[in-house]
Amino acid sequence: MSLIVQKYGGTSVGTVERIQAVAEKVAKSHRLGYQLVVAVSAMSGETNRLIGMAKEIDAEPCLREMDVLVSTGEQVTIALLCMALKNQGIEARSYTGGQVRILTDNAHGKARIREIDGHRIEADLSAGRVVVVAGFQGSDEDGNITTLGRGGSDTTAVALAAALKADECQIYTDVDGVYTTDPRVVSRAQRLDKITFDEMLEMASQGSKILQIRSVEFAGKYNVPLRVMSSFEEGPGTLISLEDDDQMERAVVSGIAFNRDEAKLTIRGIPDQPGVAYKVLGAISAANIEIDVIVQNVAKDNSATITFTVHRNDLNQAEKLLNQIAKDLGAQEVDADDRIAKVSIVGVGMRSHAGVAATMFEALAEEGINIQLITTSEIKITVVIEERYLELAVRALHSGFDLDAPDAEQA
Amino acid sequence: MSLIVQKYGGTSVGTVERIQAVAEKVAKSHRLGYQLVVAVSAMSGETNRLIGMAKEIDAEPCLREMDVLVSTGEQVTIALLCMALKNQGIEARSYTGGQVRILTDNAHGKARIREIDGHRIEADLSAGRVVVVAGFQGSDEDGNITTLGRGGSDTTAVALAAALKADECQIYTDVDGVYTTDPRVVSRAQRLDKITFDEMLEMASQGSKILQIRSVEFAGKYNVPLRVMSSFEEGPGTLISLEDDDQMERAVVSGIAFNRDEAKLTIRGIPDQPGVAYKVLGAISAANIEIDVIVQNVAKDNSATITFTVHRNDLNQAEKLLNQIAKDLGAQEVDADDRIAKVSIVGVGMRSHAGVAATMFEALAEEGINIQLITTSEIKITVVIEERYLELAVRALHSGFDLDAPDAEQA
Numbered sequence: 001m002s003l004i005v006q007k008y009g010g011t012s013v014g015t016v017e018r019i020q021a022v023a024e025k026v027a028k029s030h031r032l033g034y035q036l037v038v039a040v041s042a043m044s045g046e047t048n049r050l051i052g053m054a055k056e057i058d059a060e061p062c063l064r065e066m067d068v069l070v071s072t073g074e075q076v077t078i079a080l081l082c083m084a085l086k087n088q089g090i091e092a093r094s095y096t097g098g099q100v101r102i103l104t105d106n107a108h109g110k111a112r113i114r115e116i117d118g119h120r121i122e123a124d125l126s127a128g129r130v131v132v133v134a135g136f137q138g139s140d141e142d143g144n145i146t147t148l149g150r151g152g153s154d155t156t157a158v159a160l161a162a163a164l165k166a167d168e169c170q171i172y173t174d175v176d177g178v179y180t181t182d183p184r185v186v187s188r189a190q191r192l193d194k195i196t197f198d199e200m201l202e203m204a205s206q207g208s209k210i211l212q213i214r215s216v217e218f219a220g221k222y223n224v225p226l227r228v229m230s231s232f233e234e235g236p237g238t239l240i241s242l243e244d245d246d247q248m249e250r251a252v253v254s255g256i257a258f259n260r261d262e263a264k265l266t267i268r269g270i271p272d273q274p275g276v277a278y279k280v281l282g283a284i285s286a287a288n289i290e291i292d293v294i295v296q297n298v299a300k301d302n303s304a305t306i307t308f309t310v311h312r313n314d315l316n317q318a319e320k321l322l323n324q325i326a327k328d329l330g331a332q333e334v335d336a337d338d339r340i341a342k343v344s345i346v347g348v349g350m351r352s353h354a355g356v357a358a359t360m361f362e363a364l365a366e367e368g369i370n371i372q373l374i375t376t377s378e379i380k381i382t383v384v385i386e387e388r389y390l391e392l393a394v395r396a397l398h399s400g401f402d403l404d405a406p407d408a409e410q411a
Numbered sequence: 412m413s414l415i416v417q418k419y420g421g422t423s424v425g426t427v428e429r430i431q432a433v434a435e436k437v438a439k440s441h442r443l444g445y446q447l448v449v450a451v452s453a454m455s456g457e458t459n460r461l462i463g464m465a466k467e468i469d470a471e472p473c474l475r476e477m478d479v480l481v482s483t484g485e486q487v488t489i490a491l492l493c494m495a496l497k498n499q500g501i502e503a504r505s506y507t508g509g510q511v512r513i514l515t516d517n518a519h520g521k522a523r524i525r526e527i528d529g530h531r532i533e534a535d536l537s538a539g540r541v542v543v544v545a546g547f548q549g550s551d552e553d554g555n556i557t558t559l560g561r562g563g564s565d566t567t568a569v570a571l572a573a574a575l576k577a578d579e580c581q582i583y584t585d586v587d588g589v590y591t592t593d594p595r596v597v598s599r600a601q602r603l604d605k606i607t608f609d610e611m612l613e614m615a616s617q618g619s620k621i622l623q624i625r626s627v628e629f630a631g632k633y634n635v636p637l638r639v640m641s642s643f644e645e646g647p648g649t650l651i652s653l654e655d656d657d658q659m660e661r662a663v664v665s666g667i668a669f670n671r672d673e674a675k676l677t678i679r680g681i682p683d684q685p686g687v688a689y690k691v692l693g694a695i696s697a698a699n700i701e702i703d704v705i706v707q708n709v710a711k712d713n714s715a716t717i718t719f720t721v722h723r724n725d726l727n728q729a730e731k732l733l734n735q736i737a738k739d740l741g742a743q744e745v746d747a748d749d750r751i752a753k754v755s756i757v758g759v760g761m762r763s764h765a766g767v768a769a770t771m772f773e774a775l776a777e778e779g780i781n782i783q784l785i786t787t788s789e790i791k792i793t794v795v796i797e798e799r800y801l802e803l804a805v806r807a808l809h810s811g812f813d814l815d816a817p818d819a820e821q822a
Contacts, residue, residue: 016467050487054494056427061494068505069490072483076461079480083465083472094479098509099554143510 002167003035003125007135007157010044012172012231013077019043022231023084025172026130030090035125037164039135039157040081042073063108067137067147071096074134074153081132092130095120097145100131102138102156104146111146113138113155116163133160154215162222169224171211172231177238178203178210180403181256185394188404192238195254197226200240202346202380203257216240243348252349252356253401256394260341260387262292263315264372265322266307269332272298276329280306283325289314293342293384295373303332307373309384312338340372341390344382345397357381363400369393413578414446414536418546418568421455423583423642424488430454433642434495436583437541441501446536448575450546450568451492453484474519478548478558482507485545485564492543503541506531508556511542513549513567515557522557524549524566527574544571565626573633580635582622583642588649589614589621591814592667596805599815603649606665608637611651613757613791614668627651654759663760663767664812667805671752671798673703674726675783676733677718680743683709687740691717694736700725704753704795706784714743718784720795723749751783752801755793756808768792774811780804 006026013019022040030036050070054061061069078094085092097104100120104111124131135153138146148155154171161169177191178200195203197220204213210228219226219240229237270276277296284291294308310318319336326334350356360381364371369392373384385393398404417437424430433451441447461481465472472480489505496503511531515522535542546564549557559566565582572580588602589611606614608631615624621639630637630651640648681687688707695702705719721729730747737745761767771792775782780803784795796804809815 016464020468053427053487053491057431057491057494058498062497065490065493065497065505068493068507069487072486075483075486076464076480079476080464080468082476082479083468086473086476087469094476096479096556099556145507145510 001033001035003037003164004029005037005039005157005161005164005166005169006172007039007153007170008041008172008231009153010041010047011174013040013081014044016080019077019080020084020087022172023081023088023090025231026081026085027088027090030130037121037125037131037133037160037166038081039133039153039160040074040077041135041153042070043077046073046076064144067108067145071134071137071145071147074136078132078134085130085132090130091128092132093124094132094134096134097137097156098139098143100133102133102159104138104140104148106140106142106144106146108144108146110149111138111140113148113159116159118160118163121160121164152212152214154212155218158215158218158222158224158226161224162218166224168227169219170227170229170237171215172229173210174230174232175210175228176230176233176235177228178240178255180254181394181398182258185258185391186256186398186404189398190403190405192254193236194239194241196243196348197240198243198379199254199346199348200226202344202377203255251347251402252353253345253347253403254349255346256343256397256401256403257346258341258343258390258394260390261311262309262340262342263312263336263338264307264309264340264384265315265318265337266305266335267322267326267331267333268303268305268335269299270304270306270326270329271331272302272304276304277306279329280322280325281308283321284308284310284318287317287321289318293373293375293382295375309340309342309373339387340384341387341393342382342384343390343393343397344380345401346380348379350381351378359400360397363396364393367392367396369396412444412446414448414575415440416448416450416568416572416575416577416580417583418450418564418581419452419583419642420564421452421458422585424451424492425455427491430488430491431495431498433583434492434499434501436642437492437496438499438501441541448532448536448542448544448571448577449492450544450564450571451485451488452546452564453481454488457484457487475555478519478556482545482548482556482558485547489543489545496541496543501541502539503543504535505543505545507545508548508567509550509554511544513544513570515549515551515559517551517553517555517557519555519557521560522549522551524559524570527570529574532571532575563623563625565623566629569626569629569633569635569637572635573629577635579638580630581638581640581648582626583640584621585641585643586621586639587641587644587646588639589651589666591665592805592809593669596669596802597667597809597815600809601814601816603665604647605650605652607654607759608651609790610665610757610759611637613755613788614666662758662813663764664756664758664814665760666757667754667808667812667814668757669752669754669801669805671801672722673720673751673753674723674747674749675718675720675751675795676726676729676748677716677746678733678737678742678744679714679716679746680710681715681717681737681740682742683713683715687715688717690740691733691736692719694732695719695721695729698728698732700729704784704786704793706786720751720753720784750798751795752798752804753793753795754801754804754808755791756812757791759790761792762789770811771808774807775804778803778807780807
């Protein structure tokens with residue numbers, strides 16, 4: 001009998017009515033003969049309500065107690081979902097993270113799962129019950145309640161699937177799958193039937209917000225087939241799995257990811273000396289500013305130029321730091337620009353196809369879009385361009401790599 | 412170092428501001444050098460909010476899941492209280508019932524505590540921490556979450572005090588102690604400094620709603636000194652404990668309890684035969700109707716009359732049953748009356764004083780109040796009277812037994 005782990009997020013269980021709709025979906029899978037473990041998030045709005053009360057008491061509340069507090073959100077959902085399942089005639093049992101021994105480290109608020117003891121769940125499954133587990137939470141070795149951080153319910157589902165050797169882990173969201181790019185930008189974007197873990201990771205890290213990066217990493221590590229599906233509509237969704245044998249038939253590029261949350265900083269004319277990159281970027285990182293794209297090159301006079309991107313919210317602080325660093329190092333100038341966007345093409349196919357970069361640059365050149373920065377990985381090429389050209393660039397690449405839906409009716 | 416268990420109920424922790432006020436009270440006791448364990452209820456309104464969601468799904472929701480659901484109420488309070496304590500500079504740790512191994516049977520919704528493992532709490536206390544425990548909940552042998560039923564937070568506090576051999580268990584409520592009678596009826600009612608467990612039990616079972624009966628029984632059984640105090644005002648409250656040596660100096664009667672929730676049923680002219688009381692009352696009990704006062708006597712013709720009281724909500728059903736029983740037994744008639752009230756005098760002093768009943772009946776007779784039923788226990792005499800004389804009767808007994816506050820200013 002196939003075992004499936006399903007995960008329903010906050011909007012999917014946002015009201016009592018929505019929870020009842022989820023129960024119907026679960027009941028349907030159960031009647032098809034699947035063994036089912038269901039991980040759920042807190043009802044949407046609930047976590048923020050709880051955090052709000054905590055903040056009234058303390059702007060920076062104790063992390064241990066924060067976990068005790070917010071973990072109640074999922075606990076409410078599991079109880080209500082089990083009641084709704086029983087109403088559908090399905091035997092079900094709810095468990096908190098601690099009850100099914102989702103053992104984590106003790107990093108409150110951002111704990112990592114170490115181990116799951118699946119025995120209790122397996123006993124319920126054998127007895128024909130649906131098991132409903134609170135997502136996003138666990139407990140440490142001393143039995144303290146921990147949470148995995150926001151969005152951690154995806155990780156709970158994947159970890160459960162790995163521990164129970166489930167046949168598939170289905171993540172139900174408000175979209176019906178992973179798309180070749182954002183359909184709001186490209187009307188002819190298409191749902192992908194399949195995508196690899198690596199591709200999904202690159203898409204996610206480039207701004208595709210469908211799945212938490214950690215849960216995809218986790219699924220890849222334990223080879224848990226992951227399926228993104230809509231909790232509102234029927235449909236096969238997108239299966240995320242290891243590369244399979246038919247990759248030769250696949251498109252070279254699977255999708256176009258982009259984001260406009262970043263800003264670019266450049267420091268020019270740094271007298272060349274060993275460890276210059278460390279001196280510049282180390283100081284930025286030390287201020288807890290995350291750095292994304294980094295490019296360094298050396299001018300004719302041997303002075304170095306370093307360009308990197310940071311989140312726009314961090315731009316002011318990073319610019320101040322960089323000006324100080326420039327002074328210390330005797331660099332010529334510092335440039336900041338927050339009107340940039342990042343566009344990436346992602347696809348395992350590009351490994352075995354030459355000329356992908358050339359196709360990309362050509363498509364952009366034809367639209368007269370200037371490329372400011374380029375970085376590449378094995379299955380991704382990223383460019384930084386002026387923000388105002390973002391939509392144009394995404395559309396150009398989407399058709400340039402033959403990703404447009406075949407006929408206009410689908411648009 | 413003295414160990415005190417404190418319990419704060421729903422209205423005491425009804426808002427974030429109230430929780431902060433409780434934290435101040437706890438911090439004050441901590442600074443006085445006491446070791447402290449604090450049991451708390453859900454914020455007032457929260458339990459009803461949770462039950463409301465469950466009822467939307469199922470009019471009779473699964474009891475196991477109901478416990479998973481409502482136990483989140485106290486879990487929210489413990490977290491917020493610990494945050495507020497830390498804000499006061501007090502180290503504190505919160506625990507759910509399951510986390511400190513409040514082991515119960517598996518009667519979901521009305522579980523009974525079997526055992527508490529105090530080791531974890533003792534370790535925290537030794538480290539100078541205040542321990543905050545979710546009231547009203549525990550877990551069974553299989554780790555399922557259970558609740559003790561409404562008002563069970565008092566029981567949690569007493570059970571913790573017993574397990575930890577605490578010096579005192581302080582129950583904070585919205586009144587400043589136990590009174591000789593309801594101050595709304597007798598303006599010169601006085602707060603009692605002390606009362607015995609037995610007296611408190613009689614008061615509670617006669618309608619004084621300050622403490623849950625079960626928690627008083629529990630405290631008596633394990634001899635845990637219990638103190639009822641106000642969470643809104645300063646003051647010594649009322650200490651409930653075993654009889655002490657200075658009982659000779661005590662008033663003969665400690666308090667006057669009353670209630671008007673009951674109705675009276677009489678079945679007359681039952682042909683006398685063995686087991687008549689069982690036939691009448693067994694059928695009522697079998698319908699899950701609780702019977703309070705029972706009086707039986709036999710007329711000259713050897714026919715029996717049985718009179719008993721039930722809750723007014725049960726009167727209609729009980730009357731119907733009784734009419735059927737009367738027919739079956741060949742009894743003459745059935746009478747129902749819901750305009751009655753019950754008044755009791757309570758006091759361990761009456762054991763060693765003759766004539767207490769006479770004083771009671773005299774006080775009532777002087778006001779022209781007719782007594783319909785009388786029952787007595789070792790430390791209580793209860794009469795049933797017409798409801799309209801209730802206040803008059805309570806006031807007459809309050810002065811008749813010298814319970815009025817000494818001067819009018821206190822009134």
